[in-house]
Amino acid sequence: MKKLLIGVVVLGLVAAGGWFYWNQQQAKQQRMADRFMPSPAQLYSGIADQVTPVFDLHGYKIAMLVPGDRIEGDSWVFRGTARSGNLSPAYYGQVDYSCGPNGGDDGACWKLSQLVVDGRPLKLVGAVEGDSAAMADETTALENRESQALGMNNALDNNAASSDSNDPQASAGQSDTSDVMKPDGGANEVDGADASSEPAAVADNGGTSAASGDVWRTTSDNVNARMGPGTDFEIAFAMPQSTPMQLLEQKNDWGHFAYSGPDGKTYRVWIYMNLVAKD
Incomplete structure (x- = not known):
């Protein structure tokens, strides 16, 4: 009788354990069914x-x-x-x-x-x-702004040493805004009458785009410098973090920067402002 009672208790425990395990597995399968399982x-x-x-x-x-x-x-x-x-x-x-x-x-x-x-x-x-549409729109906008950031209109400031200014920094800044590379390759000074016919990035500067003297650098060696303020513009190169730059103007979250090239001449590029930092 005692053995029978022990056997019943053991069987009951086994049955209870099996039932508990089965319920746990069912709950786990249900949770898995309610979750995305990508390949x-x-x-x-x-x-x-x-x-x-x-x-x-x-x-x-x-x-x-x-x-x-x-x-x-x-x-x-x-x-x-x-x-x-x-x-x-x-x-x-x-x-x-x-x-x-x-x-x-x-x-x-x-x-x-x-x-x-x-x-x-x-x-x-x-x-x-x-949503995906908003993300696509912003991706395009960011790319446009970045490619424009390399707004290098042939990048070269031919009149960086103009006699109109005794301050080298001011001279570089003014040449960025008043001297524009024409399609035929000639650099012409823009007078007041012609300034409005030039691209907004140039005309908007007026005489206030002279570099402030602050030194800016890219946040890494992989930041694209572009020919204009947006990603619709061509990438010129990746601006090294070691290159000091001066901010000339900002347009649509892009910065127009001047820097000295290896040949000693002053060049200009556009870079997205989130990818640069002030020293």
Whole structure:
């Protein structure tokens, strides 16, 4: 009788344990069903599609991308190696998925919430909460502003040493605004009557665009200098962080900078203001 009682108790415990385990598994499966489970290809493309516009803005390319683990909710970490010229900095970041378990792998569902390259957080394109259209619009706007930032109208200040000013800095600033490279290659001084016919970036300066004397530098060696204030303009080169610059004017979040080239002449470029800092 005693053995029978013990056997019943043991069987009851086994049955209770089995029932508890089954319930736990059912709950786990339900939670998994309520979460988005991307394939490796979906995860990779979702991350790459978000990282690429930011990298393009800062002059990087993806050399290697390794999706990482899922963290809280529908968020994943990733890491990899970027490429910019001869540099191969490491990067890492985080993406979030916002479309739920049945939202598909559309690019609008992925949001980049963090991207750090070589220890430096990069400015993201579009707000994390924004929709894909807003992100695309802002990407275009940022690219336009950046390419315009290299507004180098042949970049060269031919009259940087003009006799109109005894101050070398003021002379450089005035030549930026009053001497414009014409299509035929000649540099003509813009008088009051002709100033309004020149591009706004030149005409708006007037006589107040002389450099202030503050020294500015890019935040890294991978910042694109462009031929004008926006990404519709051609990239001239990546401005080294070691090059001192002087701010001549600002236009639509782009700065017009003067710097001395290796040949000793003064050149001008446009750079997005978020990518430069004052010494």
